[in-house]
Amino acid sequence: MLEGRLPRYYFHTENGDRIRDDQGEELADVDAAREEAVAVLGEILRYRGASFWTTRSFSVIVTDAEGQTVVSVTARASDAAPEGWRLSEGGQ
Amino acid sequence: MTSPRPASRISTLVDKLSLRDRLTPEEVAALDQVLGAPYEVPAGADIVRQHTRPQQSTLLISGFSARYTTLEDGARQITEINVAGDFIDLHSLLMKQMDHGVLALTDCVVAQAAHTRLIQLTERHPHLGRLLWLDTIIDAAIHRQWLVAMGRRSGLGHLAHLVCELYLRLQAAGQAGDLTFDLPLTQTVLGDALGLSTVHVSRLITELRGEGVVSWSGGRIRILDWYRLAEIAEFDPTYLRLQSEPV
Numbered sequence: 566m567l568e569g570r571l572p573r574y575y576f577h578t579e580n581g582d583r584i585r586d587d588q589g590e591e592l593a594d595v596d597a598a599r600e601e602a603v604a605v606l607g608e609i610l611r612y613r614g615a616s617f618w619t620t621r622s623f624s625v626i627v628t629d630a631e632g633q634t635v636v637s638v639t640a641r642a643s644d645a646a647p648e649g650w651r652l653s654e655g656g657q
Numbered sequence: 658m659t660s661p662r663p664a665s666r667i668s669t670l671v672d673k674l675s676l677r678d679r680l681t682p683e684e685v686a687a688l689d690q691v692l693g694a695p696y697e698v699p700a701g702a703d704i705v706r707q708h709t710r711p712q713q714s715t716l717l718i719s720g721f722s723a724r725y726t727t728l729e730d731g732a733r734q735i736t737e738i739n740v741a742g743d744f745i746d747l748h749s750l751l752m753k754q755m756d757h758g759v760l761a762l763t764d765c766v767v768a769q770a771a772h773t774r775l776i777q778l779t780e781r782h783p784h785l786g787r788l789l790w791l792d793t794i795i796d797a798a799i800h801r802q803w804l805v806a807m808g809r810r811s812g813l814g815h816l817a818h819l820v821c822e823l824y825l826r827l828q829a830a831g832q833a834g835d836l837t838f839d840l841p842l843t844q845t846v847l848g849d850a851l852g853l854s855t856v857h858v859s860r861l862i863t864e865l866r867g868e869g870v871v872s873w874s875g876g877r878i879r880i881l882d883w884y885r886l887a888e889i890a891e892f893d894p895t896y897l898r899l900q901s902e903p904v
Contacts, residue, residue, distance in 0.1 A: 576856040582867075584860050588844065605856045612811035625856070 574598040574635065575628045576605055580620040595635055598627045602638045610640055618642045666695050666718050666768050669742030669830040674788050676829050678904050684785045691770040691778050692716060698761045704745065707758035711749040713769040717741055720765030721842065723850070724757050735850040737799055738762070738823065738842075742830035747793050750775055763841050787904045798896040807852050810891075815851050816861045817890035820871065824880060825897055836883060841876035865889075 571591040578584045592598050602625045610623060617623070617640075624639040667689050674680055680688075695718055698704050704715055704722055722745055723735040736757065739745050745759050750772050770778075779786030802822070806815045823840060827833040844862070848855045865871050870886045872879045880886055 576854075578856060578860055582863070584856075584863055586856055586859065588855060590855070601854070605854045608812070608854055608857050609860065612813070 573630050574601070575630075576602060577626045577628065578605070578609065579624045579626060580622060589630075599636050599638075602627050602636060606638050606640060665689070666692060667716070669718065669832065670716060670744065672831040673742045673829045674792070676899055676901060677791060678784075678788060678901060680785070680788070684782055687778055687782050687785065691774040692768040693770070695766050695768045698765045698767055700761055700763050700765075702761050703758055704761055704765065704767060705749070705755055705759040707755055710754050711746060711772075713771045714747045714750050714775060715745050715759070715767050715769050717743045717745050718766040718768055721762040721840075722765055723760050723762050723846070725760055725849070726757050733849045734852060735846070736803055737796065738819075738850055740823065740826050740830055741832050744789065744792060747775075747789060748796075762846055784904065791898070791904055795896070795898055798898070802896055812851070812853055812857055812861050813864055814890055815853075816847075816858070816865065817870070817886050818892055819847075819850065820865075820878060820880070821887055821890050821892040821894075822897070824878075825894055825899065829897070829899055836880040838878055839876055840878050 571593060573589040573591050575586040575589040577586050590601065592601060606623065606625045610617065613623075621642045622639060624637055626637040627635045629635050667685070670688070671680060671685055693713075698720075704717075705711060707726070717739050719741045722739045722743075724737040724739065724745075725733055725735045727733045739759070745767075746755065749755055779789070799822070802818070806818050810818060824833055824836070824838055827838045832838065844855045844858045847853075848858045851858060853861075862873055865886075866873055868885070870880070870882050870889065872881060886892075
């Protein structure tokens with residue numbers, strides 16, 4: 566296992582219920598934290614199914630050892646399209 | 658009261674084997690005689706290394722260990738959690754070379770049996786030999802369930818399945834109380850066992866707690882609603898072969 570001087574990142578999750586990560590994970594850099602944040606989001610959403618529409622939003626927020634937010638990633642469920650989205654100008 | 662100290666070095670193994678078929682006093686004595694003096698292995702140490710060719714097999718007397726394989730990027734997959742009473746590398750008796758490693762997850766007490774003596778044991782006591790054979794077959798069945806869970810169960814179902822399995826296995830070895838047992842494993846270890854991130858494991862434990870199915874704190878689990886837990890896990894204990902039937 567990698568041990569040493571690597572920065573530690575904390576992956577908190579939020580969908581109305583907030584789960585704090587107090588353990589964190591040592592990762593090479595912010596890019597590795599981004600990769601992990603997306604992987605965690607995908608893993609958790611994989612089996613949510615239609616129940617995701619109950620909470621409609623899920624975020625992974627990554628903080629550093631000082632508690633500062635480094636990156637975050639959010640998935641949303643809705644019955645409407647994202648603002649400004651159209652299937653195509655001409656329609657089908 | 659959970660995880661009582663085993664009455665003797667083979668009592669957890671004998672408890673477990675006896676659930677599946679009756680052991681004679683001669684068989685119990687023979688089993689005891691093949692084992693060397695118990696010794697401690699600290700948490701985090703390898704009990705058996707991958708790719709080695711052990712000349713003896715190791716019985717886990719107390720503690721938790723894990724069969725695991727490590728990938729080149731350092732990612733580790735645990736393919737079985739072993740509990741007291743498990744003959745953790747009985748496979749090496751016939752496989753010769755270890756295709757996986759076994760790691761102490763907690764401080765463990767183990768004892769070893771030389772392969773030459775195990776061969777004699779199975780020749781002199783064929784019924785005992787079949788019971789040990791059955792034990793390795795059940796290991797394979799545990800791996801099959803692990804595979805199904807990794808591929809097809811939801812995260813919550815997978816965690817619930819692991820809790821059901823460990824409870825019944827610890828109970829079989831006389832190491833669990835009434836719906837209560839100690840599981841002093843970190844969320845990192847549970848993540849490596851479930852193939853999930855520690856962050857996800859942490860959420861799943863919170864979810865199981867939130868549904869009032871288990872209380873889980875300080876490495877102790879109390880199952881509050883077995884039927885609901887088994888339902889979430891779609892748990893069918895057939896693969897653990899916990900009923901007594903002659904072999």
